[in-house]
Amino acid sequence: MTKPRRPTLAVWKFASCDGCQLTLLDCEEELLAVAGAVEIARFLEATRAVRPGPYDISLVEGSITTAADRDRIQAVRRESGLLVAIGACAAGGGIQALRNRASLAELTAAVYARPDYLDTLAESTPIAEHVPVDYELRGCPIAKGQLLEVITALLAGRQPVLPPHSVCHDCKLAGQVCVMVAQGIPCLGPLTQAGCGALCPGFQRGCYGCFGPMEQPNRPALDHWLRALGVGTAAAGRLDGRFDPRLQALAEDTGD
Amino acid sequence: MTSRTIEVDELSRVEGEGALRLIIRDGAVATAELRIIEPPRLFEGLLRGRAYTEAPDITARICGICPAAYQMSAVHAIEAALGIEVDGPLRALRRLLYCGEWIESHALHIYLLHAPDFLGYDGAIDMAQAHPAAVRRGLLLKQVGNALMTLIGGREIHPVNVRVGGFYRVPTRAELTPIAERLQWAREAAWETVNWVAGFEFPELARDYTLVALRHPDEYPMNAGRIASNRGLDCAVADFEQQIEEQHEARSTALHARLVGPAAAGLPAAGAYLTGPLARYHLNRAQLSPLALEAAQAAGLGATCDNPFRSILVRAVEILYACDEALAIITDYEPPPAPALLALPRAGTGHGATEAPRGLLYHRYDLNADGSIRAARIIPPTSQNQASIEGDLREFAGHWLGLPDAGLQQQCERAVRNHDPCISCATHFLRLTVEHG
Numbered sequence: 001m002t003k004p005r006r007p008t009l010a011v012w013k014f015a016s017c018d019g020c021q022l023t024l025l026d027c028e029e030e031l032l033a034v035a036g037a038v039e040i041a042r043f044l045e046a047t048r049a050v051r052p053g054p055y056d057i058s059l060v061e062g063s064i065t066t067a068a069d070r071d072r073i074q075a076v077r078r079e080s081g082l083l084v085a086i087g088a089c090a091a092g093g094g095i096q097a098l099r100n101r102a103s104l105a106e107l108t109a110a111v112y113a114r115p116d117y118l119d120t121l122a123e124s125t126p127i128a129e130h131v132p133v134d135y136e137l138r139g140c141p142i143a144k145g146q147l148l149e150v151i152t153a154l155l156a157g158r159q160p161v162l163p164p165h166s167v168c169h170d171c172k173l174a175g176q177v178c179v180m181v182a183q184g185i186p187c188l189g190p191l192t193q194a195g196c197g198a199l200c201p202g203f204q205r206g207c208y209g210c211f212g213p214m215e216q217p218n219r220p221a222l223d224h225w226l227r228a229l230g231v232g233t234a235a236a237g238r239l240d241g242r243f244d245p246r247l248q249a250l251a252e253d254t255g256d
Numbered sequence: 257m258t259s260r261t262i263e264v265d266e267l268s269r270v271e272g273e274g275a276l277r278l279i280i281r282d283g284a285v286a287t288a289e290l291r292i293i294e295p296p297r298l299f300e301g302l303l304r305g306r307a308y309t310e311a312p313d314i315t316a317r318i319c320g321i322c323p324a325a326y327q328m329s330a331v332h333a334i335e336a337a338l339g340i341e342v343d344g345p346l347r348a349l350r351r352l353l354y355c356g357e358w359i360e361s362h363a364l365h366i367y368l369l370h371a372p373d374f375l376g377y378d379g380a381i382d383m384a385q386a387h388p389a390a391v392r393r394g395l396l397l398k399q400v401g402n403a404l405m406t407l408i409g410g411r412e413i414h415p416v417n418v419r420v421g422g423f424y425r426v427p428t429r430a431e432l433t434p435i436a437e438r439l440q441w442a443r444e445a446a447w448e449t450v451n452w453v454a455g456f457e458f459p460e461l462a463r464d465y466t467l468v469a470l471r472h473p474d475e476y477p478m479n480a481g482r483i484a485s486n487r488g489l490d491c492a493v494a495d496f497e498q499q500i501e502e503q504h505e506a507r508s509t510a511l512h513a514r515l516v517g518p519a520a521a522g523l524p525a526a527g528a529y530l531t532g533p534l535a536r537y538h539l540n541r542a543q544l545s546p547l548a549l550e551a552a553q554a555a556g557l558g559a560t561c562d563n564p565f566r567s568i569l570v571r572a573v574e575i576l577y578a579c580d581e582a583l584a585i586i587t588d589y590e591p592p593p594a595p596a597l598l599a600l601p602r603a604g605t606g607h608g609a610t611e612a613p614r615g616l617l618y619h620r621y622d623l624n625a626d627g628s629i630r631a632a633r634i635i636p637p638t639s640q641n642q643a644s645i646e647g648d649l650r651e652f653a654g655h656w657l658g659l660p661d662a663g664l665q666q667q668c669e670r671a672v673r674n675h676d677p678c679i680s681c682a683t684h685f686l687r688l689t690v691e692h693g
Binding site for chain 1 (some may be wrong): 265266268269271272275294295296297298299300301310313318319320321323336360364369371372378379382384391395398399402410411412413415416417419482595631669
């Protein structure tokens with residue numbers, strides 16, 4: 001009898017910081033177990049051995065910001081059974097999507113002596129704007145537990161359990177005192193999808209939205225609070241979901 | 257004329273996406289290039305108009321491997337612009353966070369990225385079959401570094417607890433106790449790491465580098481010091497930009513930093529210089545802890561190390577040092593009266609340079625009176641090291657020309673990995689297109 005074939009896993013990088021794929025290597029205790037359960041067929045950060053596709057599972061990090069990458073993601077999709085967008089860049093466009101609200105010519109001139117050498121698009125866009133995405137993991141960076149949950153679920157042939165509720169909900173469950181109510185610290189927790197373990201309020205700062213918007217956020221209710229706390233003024237600074245532009249869009253809708 | 261081209265389209269076991277190209281004509285290396293194939297992310301442009309308080313969170317996103325380095329250089333530069341100086345326990349906590357990043361990043365590089373080259377594996381997961389104890393030790397060591405970053409910073413990738421002026425929340429003494437026990441283990445594991453890598457076989461190759469690092473009279477440098485070289489450079493961080501020039505050449509959109517001005521007079525290789533462990537070690541060896549110094553001696557490291565293949569030894573020594581230093585900081589720690597100094601906005605310019613695991617990371621910010629960022633400049637280690645990495649390829653590849661293409665390619669990849677390039681870091685500047693006549 002032949003041994004059942006292990007599913008193959010490929011990791012791909014687009015415009016990003018490497019942090020989300022590093023999260024896989026940061027699963028120190030579980031890394032070798034994962035490597036035993038799937039065949040790591042393409043993961044350049046970890047190994048120079050690359051096995052040819054197609055791949056059963058592709059983890060895609062980063063956003064699309066160049067014409068070449070716009071073509072490459074099509075090729076990745078064709079080679080992938082299930083495609084999982086990992087992290088705020090792949091799922092939402094990421095920090096580099098701040099360019100979408102600025103003039104590309106001014107931005108490139110700020111960085112490069114010769115912007116005419118660059119191949120770069122005016123907007124940073126999430127993977128799902130280019131190809132169908134099967135699952136998405138939020139976060140800047142993604143949470144280790146959620147990454148392991150997706151891999152485990154896909155191996156078991158079940159749906160991954162990724163809670164759609166807010167950071168605020170998890171913060172209450174953790175028994176933390178609300179930083180906004182008690183201390184007047186602006187916090188995006190009521191709008192932001194859970195997954196981080198309500199990390200920032202635990203460190204006495206407001207959530208800055210790196211997991212992107214939850215399923216049905218109630219932005220007007222929060223805006224009432226944020227306006228009272230002076231958000232948007234130079235003194236209080238901006239709180240516009242810079243790490244996941246889908247929260248930015250919400251902020252702009254209400255003229256924040 | 258015979259011509260041979262070696263191309264690696266996608267370098268593996270480095271952070272980010274790079275490629276290399278080597279052209280050999282008539283038995284000599286004609287071209288050696290490390291190419292950066294990541295899309296530009298334009299951070300210096302994106303920072304314009306943002307609040308000074310946002311810089312540590314935004315610049316962390318340049319690199320998932322060394323986010324604390326970005327946060328540290330950012331807060332030091334902005335604090336310089338605001339005219340405040342963080343000292344005492346807050347300064348010590350920053351150093352403690354940095355120790356975590358050195359342990360985590362160096363353990364990643366030694367065990368997962370670099371060691372497979374010496375032992376003949378494609379990656380650490382294959383290597384774990386024959387070397388399970390070593391790979392396990394490496395992963396656990398990396399985990400201790402990450403745990404230290406998580407304790408101080410909230411999480412190991414893109415920590416949330418760093419702010420201009422200090423932290424959002426500082427730990428109690430009791431909260432630091434459990435990590436001290438793990439650091440005791442890590443110290444032993446780091447000693448074993450030095451012994452382990454000292455047993456590797458190293459090619460007998462050396463280079464005449466210009467080495468640039470922070471230098472500090474009292475400590476092995478992480479967050480503070482003057483910028484110094486082995487060839488007479490010795491300047492305040494605020495004067496660094498007068499010493500270097502970033503070139504944007506026609507053949508490349510990569511910005512290569514080179515030393516210029518008086519400090520570069522008579523230097524070899526057109527001002528190419530190297531930052532990172534070899535430079536830190538050469539300029540600050542005397543500041544290592546006694547145990548780290550003993551380990552360096554036992555591993556056969558002298559006053560300087562000019563063989564980049566042996567940089568793995570220096571990284572191992574630096575892990576040991578970071579464990580020692582972290583334990584010393586925890587022993588002496590008394591919580592500060594407040595988690596952060598008051599950091600009120602004002603117009604000004606500030607400079608900051610700190611030692612990322614892979615080399616010197618420089619930031620400059622020009623602030624408006626309301627604290628918004630008017631201009632930012634970031635010079636990451638890999639764009640500074642790129643000219644020296646290409647120099648290694650040019651000088652060393654000649655020794656390997658007798659190898660078949662696959663072997664030559666593998667040696668060239670090793671020569672790049674020696675410097676732990678962080679291509680994601682360098683990327684907000686780089687995209688390279690090469691034309692050959």
